[in-house]
Amino acid sequence: MTESVANEVIEGLKEAGVKFASFLPDSWLQPIYFRLLDDPHFITIPVSNEGVGVGLCCGAWLGGLKAVMIMENTGIRMACDQLARLGISVGLPCFMIIPYRGDIGDKLTYAVAHGQTMIPVLESLRIPYHVVRKENRIRQSIRRCLTTVSVTNYHVAMIMGAEVCVENL
Amino acid sequence: MERIDCLKALAPHIKDQLVVVTLGRTAQEWAAVCPRDGNMFNSGMGNHIPVALGLAKALPHRQIVLLDSDGSILMLLSALTTLGSYPAHNLKIFVFDNEAYEGTGGQPTDTSRAADIAALAQAAGVRGAITVRDLDSFKSAARAALGGDGMTFVVAKVELSKGPPPRKEVGHREGLLRFIRYVEATEALSILHKEHT
Numbered sequence: 001m002t003e004s005v006a007n008e009v010i011e012g013l014k015e016a017g018v019k020f021a022s023f024l025p026d027s028w029l030q031p032i033y034f035r036l037l038d039d040p041h042f043i044t045i046p047v048s049n050e051g052v053g054v055g056l057c058c059g060a061w062l063g064g065l066k067a068v069m070i071m072e073n074t075g076i077r078m079a080c081d082q083l084a085r086l087g088i089s090v091g092l093p094c095f096m097i098i099p100y101r102g103d104i105g106d107k108l109t110y111a112v113a114h115g116q117t118m119i120p121v122l123e124s125l126r127i128p129y130h131v132v133r134k135e136n137r138i139r140q141s142i143r144r145c146l147t148t149v150s151v152t153n154y155h156v157a158m159i160m161g162a163e164v165c166v167e168n169l
Numbered sequence: 170m171e172r173i174d175c176l177k178a179l180a181p182h183i184k185d186q187l188v189v190v191t192l193g194r195t196a197q198e199w200a201a202v203c204p205r206d207g208n209m210f211n212s213g214m215g216n217h218i219p220v221a222l223g224l225a226k227a228l229p230h231r232q233i234v235l236l237d238s239d240g241s242i243l244m245l246l247s248a249l250t251t252l253g254s255y256p257a258h259n260l261k262i263f264v265f266d267n268e269a270y271e272g273t274g275g276q277p278t279d280t281s282r283a284a285d286i287a288a289l290a291q292a293a294g295v296r297g298a299i300t301v302r303d304l305d306s307f308k309s310a311a312r313a314a315l316g317g318d319g320m321t322f323v324v325a326k327v328e329l330s331k332g333p334p335p336r337k338e339v340g341h342r343e344g345l346l347r348f349i350r351y352v353e354a355t356e357a358l359s360i361l362h363k364e365h366t
Contacts, residue, residue, distance in 0.1 A: 020227065043226050045255045049247040055216045056251070059189075059223020062209070062349070064358040067223070085213030091345050092212075092220070150362040 001165050005135050006031035009097065012139035014041060016146045018068050018095075020060035022046070022053035026072030028099040028165040033070070050075030051082040058082075058092035066146060070097045073118040073159075076125075083125050087155045095149050096157040097142075100131065103162035105169045122157060133161040170304050172265045172327040176202045176236075178308045179263070182315045183207075185355060186232040186261075187348075189221040191241050193272040194334045195265055199236060201335035206351035210337075210344055215245030218252055218262070225257035228356065232259050232315070239266040239280045246289065253294020256320040263311070264324045266300075275329055287324045298322035 009032055013021070021044045025033045036044045043065075047053040050071045057067035069075075076083070076098065086092045101108075102115015122129050128148060132141045138160075145156040162169055172195065180203040188203070190196050192211040199208065212220040221235040242249070242264055268281035280286060290298035299322070301307045307325050314321035339347070349360050 020223070045222075045226065045251065047247070047251050049245065051215070051245060052219045052248045052251050055212065055219025055248070056223035056226075058212070058216075059220035059225075060227045061223075062220070062352065062360070063224045063227025064352065064356060064360050065227040081213070082216055082219075086216060086220070089341075090212055091342065153361070 001029055001031055002167060003031055005138070005164050006035055008135055008138040009142070010035050010039065012142040013068060015139060016066065016143050018066045018146070019043060020057065020065045020067035021070065022056045022067070023070040024048065024050050024053060024072070024075060026099055026101065028072075028101065029070060029097075029160070036070075050079040054079045054082040054086060054094045057094040058086045058090075061093060066095070068095050068097055073098045073101050073114045076118055076121050076157075080121065080125070083127065083155060087125070087127070091153060093149045093153050094155045095146055096155065097160065098157055099160045099165050100162060105162050105166070118159070125155070127155045127157055128152075129157040129159050131159040131161050133163045135164055138164065170302065170307065170325065170327050172267065172325070172330060173198050173202070174304055175263075175265065175307050175325050175327065178304065179203075179311050182311060183234070186234045186315075187224060187228070187352065188234045188236065189217055189224065190236045191217050191238045193238065194330055195236060195238055197334040197337045198330070200337045200339065204339075206347040208344070209348045211341060214241045215248070217241055218245070218248040221260060221262070222248075222252060222255070222257055225260040229257070229259055231356075232261060233257070234315070235260065235262045237262060237264045239264065239268065239278050239286060240270050242286055243278060243280070243284065249290050249293035249295060253290070256295070258319050260320045261314045262320070262322045263314075264322070265327050266324050267327045267329050269329055271329055287322070290322050295320070295322050298324070300324040300326060302326045
């Protein structure tokens with residue numbers, strides 16, 4: 001990911017009013033994580049299990065903060081229980097930013113399963129998602145996703161396609 | 170020591186705190202002992218520490234109390250390492266450890282054998298995590314926790330409850346809405362979407 005794309009994400013989050021962030025890092029979104037940790041605008045809590053991050057974001061929302069959970073798309077599988085319980089059973093939302101590992105052109109074999117399962121898992125959890133494939137659409141997508149989070153009180157995922165995450169695909 | 174007696178001892182200390190409560194009989198007992206809109210019940214097994222920690226980080230000027238259980242803590246142990254690494258000074262945690270999955274008939278949890286939740290918490294970086302085994306010790310730990318600054322983590326070893334549980338009168342969705350409205354009113358902030366048509 002280029003610094004320019006990372007900047008669009010960070011500034012897009014700020015413009016949309018996001019103050020709380022949690023993440024479990026992946027390699028495609030690398031620059032974003034250090035930006036979050038270094039930026040005092042954000043309360044940032046890294047986690048070692050994606051389900052914990054989803055819970056943190058739901059708690060922050062309950063305290064009036066817009067929040068984002070950033071994780072590899074395998075995290076959707078890891079956090080399935082938290083997403084179902086907190087979103088469907090309880091009624092607390094979490095906005096997620098997720099790289100589309102396993103997207104067309106991903107060079108790593110292990111990512112294939114992430115790509116193949118991501119959309120079916122999101123759909124089974126009835127989580128709306130938006131795939132961003134152009135850098136100049138990132139800020140708008142963040143804004144739109146957070147509007148939908150607010151209107152629905154339910155999770156929304158912004159999926160970052162390979163085009164915006166990887167140089168020289 | 171019975172959990173209901175611990176909850177009765179805790180209730181007089183609750184003023185404007187936000188109380189995150191686990192599920193099952195602990196929730197039913199707390200709802201009976203301390204009914205109020207500032208209670209947030211049942212985020213699902215394992216999820217109470219993350220939700221309470223997120224809430225505590227969002228409202229650092231306000232005391233957040235978490236009433237959790239051994240089964241819930243054991244289900245998502247990595248929440249302890251996050252708690253230890255990113256503590257919240259305003260978060261007061263009480264874990265009622267009855268060594269059993271009470272809601273499903275009392276099957277044993279791992280704390281009935283070798284697992285020690287306070288030791289796990291300490292090893293995860295949660296400073297000052299303690300275990301209390303009698304009501305006087307619980308009362309004194311609760312007084313110290315709620316009367317001071319700094320995150321606290323108190324594990325109370327309790328017996329299985331006796332007799333039928335109290336009935337919880339407020340349903341989950343209504344309870345959540347009341348809690349959100351309580352937070353909005355007492356914090357002068359807006360959480361739920363407002364239509365401007």
